[in-house]
Amino acid sequence: MTETSLTPDALVMAAPAEEAPVRAAAKPRAAMLGHVLYVLRENPVTGLAFAMFAFFVGSALFGVWLVPYDPLATDATATLQPPSAQHWFGTDNLGRDVFSRVIVATRLDLMISVAAVAMSFVIGSVLGAVAGYRGGLIDVATSRVLDTIMAFPLFVLAMGIVAALGNTVANIIYATAIINIPFYARLVRAEVNIRRDAGFTLAAKLAGNSDARVLAFHIFPNALPPMMVQVSLNLGWAILNAAGLSFIGLGVRPPTPEWGIMVAEGANYIVSGEWWLALFPGLWLMLAVFTFNLMGDGLRDIVDPRQRT
Amino acid sequence: MGARGRATLVRVLQAIPVIFGVIVISFILTRALPGDPAVQFAGAMATDESIQQVRETLGLDKPLPQQFVLYLSQLAQGDLGQSLSTGRPVLTDLASRLPASLELTLVALLLSCLVSVPLGVLAATRPGSWVDQLCRLLVTAGVSLPTFFTGVVLIYIFYYLLGIAPSPLGRLDFVYLDPPRVTGFFLIDSALAGDGETWFAALRQLILPACTLALFTLAPIARMTRAAMLSALSADYIRTARAAGLTRGKILYGYAFRNALLPVVTTLGMVFSFVLGANVLVEKVFAWPGIGSYAVEALVASDYAAVQGFVLSMALLFVLLNLVIDLAYSVIDPRFGTAAK
Numbered sequence: 001m002t003e004t005s006l007t008p009d010a011l012v013m014a015a016p017a018e019e020a021p022v023r024a025a026a027k028p029r030a031a032m033l034g035h036v037l038y039v040l041r042e043n044p045v046t047g048l049a050f051a052m053f054a055f056f057v058g059s060a061l062f063g064v065w066l067v068p069y070d071p072l073a074t075d076a077t078a079t080l081q082p083p084s085a086q087h088w089f090g091t092d093n094l095g096r097d098v099f100s101r102v103i104v105a106t107r108l109d110l111m112i113s114v115a116a117v118a119m120s121f122v123i124g125s126v127l128g129a130v131a132g133y134r135g136g137l138i139d140v141a142t143s144r145v146l147d148t149i150m151a152f153p154l155f156v157l158a159m160g161i162v163a164a165l166g167n168t169v170a171n172i173i174y175a176t177a178i179i180n181i182p183f184y185a186r187l188v189r190a191e192v193n194i195r196r197d198a199g200f201t202l203a204a205k206l207a208g209n210s211d212a213r214v215l216a217f218h219i220f221p222n223a224l225p226p227m228m229v230q231v232s233l234n235l236g237w238a239i240l241n242a243a244g245l246s247f248i249g250l251g252v253r254p255p256t257p258e259w260g261i262m263v264a265e266g267a268n269y270i271v272s273g274e275w276w277l278a279l280f281p282g283l284w285l286m287l288a289v290f291t292f293n294l295m296g297d298g299l300r301d302i303v304d305p306r307q308r309t
Numbered sequence: 310m311g312a313r314g315r316a317t318l319v320r321v322l323q324a325i326p327v328i329f330g331v332i333v334i335s336f337i338l339t340r341a342l343p344g345d346p347a348v349q350f351a352g353a354m355a356t357d358e359s360i361q362q363v364r365e366t367l368g369l370d371k372p373l374p375q376q377f378v379l380y381l382s383q384l385a386q387g388d389l390g391q392s393l394s395t396g397r398p399v400l401t402d403l404a405s406r407l408p409a410s411l412e413l414t415l416v417a418l419l420l421s422c423l424v425s426v427p428l429g430v431l432a433a434t435r436p437g438s439w440v441d442q443l444c445r446l447l448v449t450a451g452v453s454l455p456t457f458f459t460g461v462v463l464i465y466i467f468y469y470l471l472g473i474a475p476s477p478l479g480r481l482d483f484v485y486l487d488p489p490r491v492t493g494f495f496l497i498d499s500a501l502a503g504d505g506e507t508w509f510a511a512l513r514q515l516i517l518p519a520c521t522l523a524l525f526t527l528a529p530i531a532r533m534t535r536a537a538m539l540s541a542l543s544a545d546y547i548r549t550a551r552a553a554g555l556t557r558g559k560i561l562y563g564y565a566f567r568n569a570l571l572p573v574v575t576t577l578g579m580v581f582s583f584v585l586g587a588n589v590l591v592e593k594v595f596a597w598p599g600i601g602s603y604a605v606e607a608l609v610a611s612d613y614a615a616v617q618g619f620v621l622s623m624a625l626l627f628v629l630l631n632l633v634i635d636l637a638y639s640v641i642d643p644r645f646g647t648a649a650k
Contacts, residue, residue, distance in 0.1 A: 148333070149334070151631075156586055156589070244586075290450070
């Protein structure tokens with residue numbers, strides 16, 4: 001019954017199945033570290049990605065105190081100044097310092113995407129794990145609902161959700177989380193499904209563990225490595241999605257600094273040649289997404305060398 | 310009816326529950342509005358009577374299942390409600406703006422397929438060469454580029470700096486008249502009217518937004534082409550074909566490419582999902598009068614019927630596109646329908 005209920009996508013994801021369940025734990029820690037170092041040496045770009053990630057996290061945590069100007073302070077005497085020593089990224093139409101705004105925006109953008117991805121991770125894991133472990137009617141029902149979400153163009157669905165729930169930052173997070181749930185749920189479902197009758201599962205059950213315990217502590221940890229890769233790739237996508245929503249005027253409201261809305265405001269000045277208004281927030285957005293994508297690829301090399309393309 | 314026909318029919322029938330699910334979700338979205346949906350749908354200028362009228366049209370005074378039946382019957386008649394901002398039925402608005410969006414999307418997809426498929430094939434046949442590196446760079450950069458940002462940068466370079474692109478405002482410069490409407494595609498309509506000047510002007514307006522969208526879709530298609538070609542080229546039948554002494558062109562295009570095409574066509578479904586979303590952003594950047602910018606205007610004006618009509622029609626369009634892709638798959642793959650069911 002398990003084979004017939006698998007969707008084609010689940011089959012693709014379930015393909016590599018025969019690894020030992022607790023391989024990572026059995027391997028000495030030093031060997032794992034050696035492997036990480038090897039991957040970093042082989043592909044220095046991954047190291048760069050981790051460094052950039054540290055930079056973005058740093059700007060998100062401490063940026064507010066480090067920037068030279070107040071991101072909301074206007075200055076009528078210095079409007080639309082090109083980049084200079086005083087204003088590294090120039091100033092906008094109200095004389096606000098673009099550099100300070102770009103750095104301060106990091107916190108909001110990262111917060112939106114991390115919160116959204118965390119929510120979809122948790123909800124998707126629970127749904128997928130239960131569906132994959134129980135099978136039967138629950139599995140079919142969950143898969144159908146998730147398929148229906150995937151039947152929408154995802155950004156359009158996010159627009160619809162934000163429009164329906166109301167135009168706030170919290171709803172941007174919910175919308176981004178909802179459209180990402182199917183990816184996690186499908187992944188976990190496939191990983192759980194191929195292990196539900198594995199030897200170590202049966203042994204754990206025989207030893208008197210409850211179903212919930214077997215699922216949470218024996219089966220689910222095996223799904224974590226591919227999940228980590230998915231999280232990293234998804235974070236980039238979630239930032240793009242949130243920035244896109246605020247670009248069209250949803251969620252974040254001016255004058256709050258946020259990359260998407262800053263590009264939207266700067267786009268009005270691009271035709272008259274004031275390029276720095278839109279370029280720098282856009283560049284930061286791009287770099288953040290780029291970092292997460294590279295990190296995802298790097299993580300994939302570390303946790304699962306077979307999937308490398 | 311052969312196995313093939315039956316498999317095709319099954320695939321068409323499979324779309325029905327999906328469409329039903331899509332309608333259920335969009336029904337939930339229209340009823341999930343905070344507060345009283347009738348007040349929201351009636352808009353800011355509403356009087357008590359107009360709110361009451363909306364309540365009756367939507368059936369909000371009835372229990373939910375009955376509301377859903379009413380919603381279904383309205384949909385069946387093509388009634389998506391009235392747009393507050395334009396005062397016209399939402400369906401009429403969408404239909405009049407759809408060709409602009411389709412023209413943009415199709416040209417962009419064509420452009421990106423023309424670049425990405427050869428690029429992926431070249432990268433797969435010469436692994437490690439500069440083409441491969443270029444492909445890798447494009448793939449990684451392409452997925453990281455926010456569409457709206459690419460659009461803004463292209464406008465800056467080609468309109469402001471180089472001055473070779475027309476001003477990024479809509480489908481046609483204001484000095485030209487719209488070509489007589491036949492299909493709604495300006496390129497086709499002006500060609501039908503034999504108006505070369507308008508055709509060229511429409512093309513000039515189209516190039517930048519189409520390139521922006523194409524850059525965005527390049528990455529997944531090139532990535533998939535490269536991966537599919539690599540796995541096809543390492544298959545046993547390619548080794549056999551080489552051993553049999555077939556020419557390089559025959560092996561590459563007759564054997565490897567035809568097999569590699571299948572996963573690429575499947576990827577197109579995912580690409581469409583991205584494109585329909587990215588379309589909204591690109592239309593906003595270039596003031597393109599398609600359904601995406603219609604939805605953005607409606608969102609800003611809290612015009613709920615218009616937004617939900619847009620979401621529903623995009624979802625239906627996407628389901629339809631996926632169906633077409635799967636049917637195309639059945640044409641390309643001679644094994645379709647013959648596999649053990």
